[in-house]
Amino acid sequence: MADVQDTIRERAAALLSSGEVSAVIGWGAGRFDDVRFPLVVKRAEDAGKLVFDASCVQMTAKRLLEHTGEGKVALVARGCESRAVNRFIADHQLTRDQVYVIGVPCPGMVDPATGETLKRCAECQVRNPVVHDELVGDPVPEPKPYRFAEVDRVEAMSREERRAFFDEMYGKCIRCYACRNACPCCTCRECFVEQDKVGWQGKAFNVNEARYYGMIRAFHTGDRCIECGECERACPMGLPLMVIMHQQVRDIDKLFGPYEGGGLTDSGPDPLRTYKTDDIEEFM
Amino acid sequence: MSRIGVFVCHCGTNIAGTVDVEAVADAARQMPNVAYAGTNKYMCSAQGQDYIVDIIKEHNLDRVVIASCSPRMHERLFRKVLAEKTDLNPYLLEVANIREQCSWVHKDKQIGTPKAINLVAMAVAKADCDTQLFTHEIPVTKRALIIGGGIAGIQAALDIADAGFPVTIVERKTTIGGKMPMLDKTFPTLDCSACISTPKMSECEAHPLIEIKTLSEVEKVEGYIGNFDVTIREKAKYIDYDKCTGCGMCETKCPQKKIPSEFNQGMSTRTAVYKPFPQAVPSKPTIDADHCRMLTEGKCGVCAKVCPTGAIDYQDVDRVTTERYGAIVLATGYELIDWTRLYGEYGGGRYADVISGLQFERLVNASGPTEGHILRPSDGTEPKTMVIVKCVGSRDPHKGVPYCSRACCMYGAKHAHQFMDKVPGGKCFVFYMDVRTPGKNYDEFYMNTLHEGARYIRGRISKITRRSDGKLVCLGEDTLSGNVVEVDADMVVLETAMVPPEGAKKLAQTVNTQLGPEGFFTEAHPKLRPVETNTGGLYLAGTAQGPKDIPDTVAQAGAAAAKVIGLLCKQSIESNPMVAHVDDSKCSGCGACVDICPYSAVTLVEKTLRENSRKVTRTVAQVNEGLCQGCGACTVACRPGASDLLGFNDEGIMREVEAYATR
Amino acid sequence: MRYANFPGCSASTTGKAYTESFSYVARHAGIEIDEVPDWNCCGASAGRLQSDDLGDALPARSLANAEAAFGDEPVLALCAGCYSNLRRALVHARESEDRRRQIEALIGQPYEAKADVVCGIDPFLEPEVAQTVKARVTQPLNGLKVACYYGCALVRPRALTTFDDEEDPQSMEAVVKLTGAEPVEWGSKTECCGASHHVSNPTAMKPLVERILADAIDAGAEAIATACPLCNMNLDMREAEINKARAARGEAPLDIPVYFFAQLLASAMGASDAEAGITRNFVPGSSLLAEAKTREVVVELTPEQKKAARIAAAKKQAAARKAAQAAAAAAPAQGKEEAHE
Structure with a gap:
């Protein structure tokens, strides 16, 4: 990975000094050996600050949206970031010519807390970038691990057990909205949860309100989710949020498939926001 | 605080019979913001309207809830009352449907009354959220497009053109005329079908305001009432109509002579360069690209050699044009059900002498393949015993279609009459389920056929087999006597069901309108708006809307024409203000609404907006108010709720639900 | 292909010849047959006349036995009556989840209606067979x-x-x-x-x-x-x-x-x-x-062969015509010459 890091630094310096891009988004070193932070490099001489190793756990793509309008921006993109780029393009938040994608095939990251493979990497379906302007390093094999084990477990529960599972899950939620802020699908200017709807949604700190928030957010992102797992990683309370997202991916595949998750191409429409005159209208 | 007036209608006993209307008014008085509640026997009557107007003035009301029939019925009328006789904006009105959705579906006042109160409470809650809405003017393009050139399309075209508006007829086949010129005689008067339809065809051709595009199909329709941009593909005819004189030399010399004639229902042949029948309009031939040897194999070229004016052009290509029309009439007609695929018991098409009613029309027609002599297709002999089977496909939900095709009883009787007229001593058996003759002089015609000796047997044929001597053994039951009937027939005529033409579904998508479950176009209201569709500016004529006979088709075409003329007469029309509206400040331009809109009414545009006292240019969604039909799909798809439907805003609907849920 | 055979009452009685001939063909055509264990009467016409429940339960029990023993292996019913009755139970169970559960309760054993029911003709419609x-x-x-x-x-x-x-x-x-x-x-x-x-x-x-x-x-x-x-x-x-x-x-x-x-x-x-x-x-x-x-085999020609034969015949005819024309052209010329002489 050290070679890859060197190449990223070289390429970032070259792109910045040639003026082709105004910024490069990647990772930088943190205060501890195993902590990395998203880093936006704007000067060629700072390119040496870019880091790429097994501790780059964050999904950086959403930083792109903070720098639109500043000319072309380069993004060091693994499979997950590249799908996010497609997601932004399909959601009209970005055009392809606004971003320069430095693709990096990703071997999977390590969870600093446990020393094991990060959960979102262990479930990853797309390790190689699906879109890139250049590729740094050789493509890695795609093991496509089974990602519905948790879904299977919840599905097998009885109604009561399932209720208890979700109650416990949302009982822990502190409504910090880290999941939303991390999500590349959440690009609304004003989230529904910030809106005033007296009697319908509140900001109270209880399981019902949290569940309402969680479920509505899940539906809002359901057909577009790129399965990066960043919501779950970002959650400070460790909620198993991906179980809902994976369930939706599987249901959409069953009902409207074949469907393998969002962000694999940069074109819409997504399964749940299509109008087809030959759609089955069972209720009519 | 709004001041809402609630007006509860008795509708005679329609509502008052199952709903205690006084109790509803009493309950309404207790509802928030209600300043007045009262009842009237007929709210829609002149006296009822005056009552509403007087109370609005007297009590200084600023919102109105009328609890009556479906808003589909009288909402427009009540809006008009508000607009013309009061100072209230007509969109500050809610209709609570306590008739169709309440009194008509319940029998018991104990159930009907509380439900009506709930419905009124919901309407009151929503009325409080209503805002003033304003219409604007949409210009009207004074041209009409007719899709389909059968008798319905022809009649509508002539009527509209005679009123002084230019008309384009788009016809998929090589000639206009549709099925009518194929028929021999028309019931009940027995006048010659071609003699009354072909003059209308040539009238169309000669009319200065009518343009005919044959071999053409509508590919795309954009725009809205008054302003449809229609893309039409006119397929290559391989003949330059400016040069062609219609002399027919090419037809005589074409070596490809064995192509089954569509006009004669496969009972004679035609050439590859052909005119389907002598009176075809345009009266010029077309080259059938699927059968022409020059176009399929690259060799032959006989027609080009013999053409005296050099009109043959093998290099001809499709022409695609886009033009603007104010109104569109769908007159796409019908097809006959493919009985061979469905009815194995009738031989599935393997017996040459089991023919369809339309084939019989050609057999009995003087210009048909047998010059009007009824002869069996198998051996050319005259059938002495003929069996007519009605309702083949019709009224047969298991194999065919569930509906009645309406014309078959009459043309079945006509076929029986014609057979007995042309074959002296011939025996005709008609197997029927019912005999339906509701038309002027129809039953008299049927009775006459009976008196001539046609044997009507109530029951269906269960099986037709062919014996080695060529007789068709028809097995059936006479359900009146309960006996099994067996007829050795020489020929069998199946009166087959009318079904929607191939491509109706695709056309419905193209023009953005609905089909019913049978596949015919749906009218806006079966009784009150029978020739309109739910899409403004789109009208229906003839069998495109459902099976009917020629008199009804022509009458409906005239009605559609009257609607079109009414529209085209206007300089401009009022827009519907109940359309989607996008709140730019909330819109992130994700385009979900663009993808989901069935009417292509939403587009993404770059807008310069003021945000936080800064000018920013962003992409946001914009609704074309002419195209928007107010369906609300975008408001549901919009996650932050930037898209809202005027007159049905999210707030109002939530308040309605609350009003119901908290009662 | 393997099938779970439901013999029914006729297999060894009125339909013995059918059983014998079908077994012979199956043996030679690679169709493998297992017998449904502990099968019972399909209900024939009497079961269903007694009650709808009996009409479904009788065949369903045999089908459930087949399913327990052979999973989703299709059930073969040589007799048309058995075929019809077994299919009725299968279709009813597949049509509605409620009915399937009722049937399970009636027969007191699980029945998922996974296995298809086929008649004697069906195996031979498989292209390989x-x-x-x-x-x-x-x-x-x-x-x-x-x-x-x-x-x-x-x-x-x-x-x-x-x-x-x-x-x-x-x-x-x-x-x-x-x-x-x-x-x-x-x-x-x-x-x-x-x-x-x-x-x-x-x-x-x-x-x-x-x-x-x-x-x-x-x-x-x-x-x-x-x-x-x-x-x-x-x-x-x-x-x-x-x-x-x-x-x-x-x-x-x-x-x-x-x-x-x-x-x-x-x-x-x-x-x-x-x-x-x-x-x-x-x-x-x-x-x-x-x-x-012992009859002579009449070979059916494919459309291509027929076309080729037609073309060959037409060519032969054309050649003959040409030859005849040449001969005719030569003949009058000769005649003229002769006349001149």
């Missing part, structure tokens, strides 16, 4: 005209069965063609044979059978093929009786052997008459098949 059978036909029944008779229970009602067309099915024809025989088109292939009146009211039944036999002969058939023990018995057993009555009326006899389609397959694949169960037939069927096997 058809291919094998075709390859194994060593004694083809060259051009034997066969009327395929389906009767009622195989094809009707449509909601239960899986045939191409309940009024004009073609599947048995496709299978019979494998033997080199030629199926005829005829109109009575799904007519009632009067089976239900077989015992109770033979006078009502006889005209029905007579009509089927007469129709087959009228359509040019030399033999009738069936796929149901009951149909076969009705047609085969009553033929002599009917002919006796016809003779009394002074009418010509209806002389036509009735085979199970599997008998035709077996015989063409080299089975002896005993192996194919043909010796059990009432109307003697040995000599017709033996005679058919």
